[in-house]
Amino acid sequence: MSLQDFINDAISPWMNNEGNDSDIVLSTRIRLARNLEQVPFPTSQDQESQQKVLQHVEQEFNEQSYESFKQFQLVKIGELEPIEKRVLVEKHLISPNLAENTETGAVLISENEQASIMVNEEDHLRIQLYYPGFELSEALQQAQKLDDWFEERTRYAFDEHKGYLTSCPTNVGTGLRASIMMHLPALTITNQMNQIVPEINKLGLVVRGIYGEGSEALGQLYQISNQMTLGKSEEDIVEDLKSVVKQVIESERKAREWIMQQSGIQLEDRIFRSYGVLAHSRIIESKEAAKCLSDVRLGIDIGLIKNVSKNILNELMVLTQPGFLQHYAKKSLHPNERDWFRANLIRERLQLEQYKN
């Protein structure tokens, strides 16, 4: 497989479009949790009813299209190789939890990989929609339409008082989780995230690092999402998240300007050192790669690095994860080998940029 083919395989088609505020917001995700009426939830471990749900989805929705979501393909987890499963997880098309359900787990993916519907995760259906950049209103609107399309052929578990019934009490009501993935290097460098995160939490929103464990945000990528799903309409949930994200975007822009003014040459040095590491290293750990990629992306966004495509951060953050590395190597790799392979892949990817120019 050529590197270009591999990248095409790794990058979902929707990621190639540029959305609003794409210098800071990488992507928008809407997720709706839904269950079928009178069928025990997947958490009950009742295989027979899970099979019924799977059959229903296969019969009604496999190879169907709805408006811009063309040709939904049903992929059964049990029929995938371990590396294939890992690749789907790394592309955020399925959750690690679903990847473990080899008996009845499945995912319905649209051709452009923008919509993916997980079947028999914690809930019968988890409708997910991705948009590039900051696109909350459009994403919600499309998710609602997709939900209506499902509802035409499915009877959802719904209660007048409690709304959509879900297996976890944290999702009941709207079943809606709206998330924004943001690149916040300047707020991180200036140590402002430590103050911002508790403030955002007070507003009923959750901030977490996307890659990496616990509080450490690898690649200075953060996800902000709503926590509350009951007692607020979908539109209000999205509006509240939107206003907070707007403020964070403003703060990040100000912080970028401030660093440029205060310590422009240090920042420039940091960015080009990171570029040098990516362009020349022979062994690189995922943590270092993430840090350098974040610096380079910042360099592109503030105009210091030219002739390198903006997508490089999104792309290489996905590509350099263990599943993809092994998919590219076509064999399983020992962690040491992965660091070596990762360095190779990043170098080749940067060279590809040079040929383009």
Added chain:
Amino acid sequence: MQCQKCHDHEAAVHYTQVVNGQKKEVHLCEQCAHEEGYMNFTNESLSLHHFLTNMFPFDQAVNQQPKEQVQRNQVMTCEGCGLTYAQFRRKGKFGCSQCYETFDSYLNPIFKRVHSGNTEHVGKIPKRIGGQLHKRKEIDQLKKELQQLIEDENFEEAAHIRDRIRTLNQEIDESNKGGDA
């Protein structure tokens, strides 16, 4: 060390439980540990599980009740999926939609803590139910009117209202029958 349960495999999970000051050690192989529920959480659900069990007011609620009632609550079982109250308490997850009714009296304090004091859904309503909701509200309204008309001895008008209620009820019944899965 051998697994205490199957005695077939090497024990891989070692667990120390302290119950009423009595220390109990558990040594299981990975598979048995899974079956016994010692490993049933991935990273994410581990934190969520802790988050939930910490915020569930179970213990508090249970401690305040007389002993008999506690025992009855512990064996309270959902008819829909067989989940017991104790299992729900441990997992923090429902087994089916009926659980919401079965454990109803315990849920509002949980919802309030998770959803900033809210217990009522105000968002989207499925189209199928949306129509019914309107009809049911109309029926409630018509019933009040009917009562008033009977009190006023306006029986002719009352008969009209009664027929309208009947029609609405039939429509609800029919839409309940239609559709599958």
